[in-house]
Amino acid sequence: MTPTVLVLAEASGGLLTGPTKEAIGVARTLAGPDGSLAAVTMGGPSALEALAPFGPKEVWVADVPPEAATSGAVAALAAHAADESRAAIVLLGGTTFGRDVTGRLAVRWGAAAATGATEVAIAGPEEVHVRRPVFGGRATEMRRLVGPRTVIALRPHAFAEAAASAGTPTVHVLDRSVIPATEGAARRRSLDPAEPGSGPSLSDATIVVSGGRGMRAAENFHLIEELAQSLGAAVGASRAVTDAGWRPTSFQIGQTGRAVSPQLYIAVGISGAIQHVVGMVSSRTIVAINTDASAPIFKVADYGLVGDALTILPALTREVRKVRGLPAN
Amino acid sequence: MEIVVLIKPIPEAESRLRATPDGRGLEPEGVKFVLAGYDESAVEQALLLKESLPGSRVHAVSFGPARCEETLRAAIALGADRATWVEGPPEGSDDPVLAARALAAALQTVPHDLVLGGKQAGDDEEGIVPGAVAELLGIPSFGYVTDLRSSGPSGLTFLRPTEAGVERWEAPLPCVVGLQQAWNDPRSAKLPNILKSRKAPILKVDWPTTSKALALEAKPRSIGEKFELPAPRTGAKMIEFKTPEEAAEKLVRLLREEAKVFP
Numbered sequence: 001m002t003p004t005v006l007v008l009a010e011a012s013g014g015l016l017t018g019p020t021k022e023a024i025g026v027a028r029t030l031a032g033p034d035g036s037l038a039a040v041t042m043g044g045p046s047a048l049e050a051l052a053p054f055g056p057k058e059v060w061v062a063d064v065p066p067e068a069a070t071s072g073a074v075a076a077l078a079a080h081a082a083d084e085s086r087a088a089i090v091l092l093g094g095t096t097f098g099r100d101v102t103g104r105l106a107v108r109w110g111a112a113a114a115t116g117a118t119e120v121a122i123a124g125p126e127e128v129h130v131r132r133p134v135f136g137g138r139a140t141e142m143r144r145l146v147g148p149r150t151v152i153a154l155r156p157h158a159f160a161e162a163a164a165s166a167g168t169p170t171v172h173v174l175d176r177s178v179i180p181a182t183e184g185a186a187r188r189r190s191l192d193p194a195e196p197g198s199g200p201s202l203s204d205a206t207i208v209v210s211g212g213r214g215m216r217a218a219e220n221f222h223l224i225e226e227l228a229q230s231l232g233a234a235v236g237a238s239r240a241v242t243d244a245g246w247r248p249t250s251f252q253i254g255q256t257g258r259a260v261s262p263q264l265y266i267a268v269g270i271s272g273a274i275q276h277v278v279g280m281v282s283s284r285t286i287v288a289i290n291t292d293a294s295a296p297i298f299k300v301a302d303y304g305l306v307g308d309a310l311t312i313l314p315a316l317t318r319e320v321r322k323v324r325g326l327p328a329n
Numbered sequence: 330m331e332i333v334v335l336i337k338p339i340p341e342a343e344s345r346l347r348a349t350p351d352g353r354g355l356e357p358e359g360v361k362f363v364l365a366g367y368d369e370s371a372v373e374q375a376l377l378l379k380e381s382l383p384g385s386r387v388h389a390v391s392f393g394p395a396r397c398e399e400t401l402r403a404a405i406a407l408g409a410d411r412a413t414w415v416e417g418p419p420e421g422s423d424d425p426v427l428a429a430r431a432l433a434a435a436l437q438t439v440p441h442d443l444v445l446g447g448k449q450a451g452d453d454e455e456g457i458v459p460g461a462v463a464e465l466l467g468i469p470s471f472g473y474v475t476d477l478r479s480s481g482p483s484g485l486t487f488l489r490p491t492e493a494g495v496e497r498w499e500a501p502l503p504c505v506v507g508l509q510q511a512w513n514d515p516r517s518a519k520l521p522n523i524l525k526s527r528k529a530p531i532l533k534v535d536w537p538t539t540s541k542a543l544a545l546e547a548k549p550r551s552i553g554e555k556f557e558l559p560a561p562r563t564g565a566k567m568i569e570f571k572t573p574e575e576a577a578e579k580l581v582r583l584l585r586e587e588a589k590v591f592p
């Protein structure tokens with residue numbers, strides 16, 4: 001079997017995004033030595049340039065401005081590229097963009113689909129198996145995707161990023177006339193960029209440091225940020241913190257906030273209410289710091305420290321900086 | 330505005346999850362299925378829009394086994410005007426694309442300016458159904474939406490948090506929205522309305538009708554094969570310390586040497 005695996009590639013600032021490099025890594029494995037890697041991107045010439053060193057044999061490219069890149073427009077173009085490349089599998093990175101396109105692309109291209117995959121394996125001529133966390137990481141499932149076409153969005157950080165190799169792909173320009181007319185009226189009016197220099201975003205971070213009401217006051221929250229900075233981590237918060245206005249709701253982790261599954265999650269002054277836990281329990285390693293030894297967070301944590309966050313955090317930040325060889329601060 | 334809200338019954342947050350005897354899926358026996366998570370927010374948002382736009386109606390639609398009826402009654406008790414149960418196949422299916430096909434077929438005869446769903450279902454977390462429904466209906470769709478507002482009779486504005494930042498969009502009607510957050514926390518139903526909802530009529534589209542409409546597409550192509558629960562977390566390894574410095578040193582050592590998650 002020589003499948004062609006097509007990756008929907010995203011680039012930003014002239015570089016491929018991490019989730020796209022993860023998808024390319026998976027695509028190379030699935031295609032194997034006999035199959036081939038192809039890519040489709042909406043990012044025009046600059047995305048093409050970012051993509052070429054990752055070795056796709058063929059690239060389909062459209063120049064769709066982000067203001068008009070609706071999921072319907074992207075799905076139509078990607079389905080067209082999937083047809084032309086005779087792909088059996090289309091992979092998408094686990095970004096908002098990638099996941100938003102998956103359902104539409106599955107219908108448009110007539111494929112079986114799944115999102116959030118942490119493992120992908122070809123199980124037969126018309127069967128792909130995916131493993132994926134469900135129920136907020138409380139369980140995992142293995143699914144059979146059957147039929148000649150499959151669309152899969154990966155879970156961010158579940159796979160290693162592909163390294164650049166080399167190559168000069170054959171380039172095809174996608175015809176924008178495949179975009180349905182109904183997509184024309186939607187417009188992105190503005191983008192309020194994620195705060196620059198504030199470290200990785202929650203969904204990209206491999207480490208998250210999260211603070212709760214146990215931080216006692218907004219003025220103490222900088223201790224969370226300093227630890228996060230020393231670790232190269234993103235900052236999260238419990239709902240008690242966002243409700244109190246110590247930090248905006250975009251920091252909230254849990255049932256009504258974001259779900260994260262980093263390699264390391266450090267919960268500081270967070271009691272471990274179920275609505276918080278469902279948003280972080282699938283993290284690989286969980287550390288809890290809390291004055292109350294009977295706080296439920298210790299039931300889901302791997303390492304527990306019973307003590308005052310306000311004294312432990314500065315010491316921890318100093319130790320991390322020391323071990324990582326960063327200047328004391 | 331004619332608002333359709335797509336809801337899927339999911340296990341209560343506190344439910345104990347276990348696998349069926351064949352290990353392929355979630356054992357439904359003993360689990361209470363409810364309106365919850367993003368779908369509950371979608372219902373809340375539908376009601377808020379209805380309240381702000383006189384003359385609007387909310388129509389709740391659910392695809393699946395008989396337990397859908399109870400979830401639809403919960404939506405009626407909260408203020409939905411009508412409800413449709415789109416019956417699933419007798420052998421069951423958890424293929425989100427099949428769910429989308431069945432829902433879209435039923436929506437052909439249901440007026441809809443806005444179709445609201447959750448950004449993902451609280452059980453399977455696919456996030457596939459809203460976009461797939463939109464593609465089948467031939468209208469635009471937007472996932473991960475917050476701060477959804479009506480901008481006159483034919484449009485919407487909303488925000489969408491992405492990796493790059495927060496996007497602000499303007500979108501035409503009709504369209505499909507996968508909602509991340511409503512303006513408010515979901516309301517609770519009042520007792521008299523709960524009682525009334527028990528007798529409310531629920532329209533049913535039976536599986537033979539749907540399966541005929543879908544023809545070859547009536548077969549699931551995403552099939553649960555194994556449902557696994559992690560070994561329960563055994564509780565934290567507690568780190569003993571006398572000073573904050575000792576706590577820090579011990580934790581960093583464990584993260585480097587044992588957990589191997591230190592950057």
Ligand SMILES: Cc1cc2nc3c(=O)[nH]c(=O)nc-3n(C[C@H](O)[C@H](O)[C@H](O)COP(=O)(O)OP(=O)(O)OC[C@H]3O[C@@H](n4cnc5c(N)ncnc54)[C@H](O)[C@@H]3O)c2cc1C
Pocket residue numbers: 211212213214215216237238239240241252253254255256257258268269270271272273274275276279289290291292295307308309310514
């Ligand atoms: C419908 C619904 C949705 C919800 N969604 C979310 C959600 O998405 N995310 C979320 O987080 N919550 C959510 N909640 C709220 C949730 O139930 C909890 O109320 C919330 O998580 C509590 O936040 P907390 O742990 O910071 O505060 P608390 O529960 O007040 O816990 C504070 C903890 O800090 C400890 N502490 C105090 N002082 C110190 C100190 N000096 N050092 C160390 N520890 C200290 C205390 O022992 C305590 O355990 C939701 C609730 C509902 C009803």
Ligand SMILES: Nc1ncnc2c1ncn2[C@@H]1O[C@H](COP(=O)(O)O)[C@@H](O)[C@H]1O
Pocket residue numbers: 335336337367368371390391392393425428432445446447448449450451453454455456457458459
């Ligand atoms: N069986 C279903 N019946 C009605 N709506 C559904 C169903 N499955 C999914 N949805 C809707 O689509 C959203 C996303 O579901 P999913 O794609 O399964 O993650 C849910 O939050 C619901 O709003």
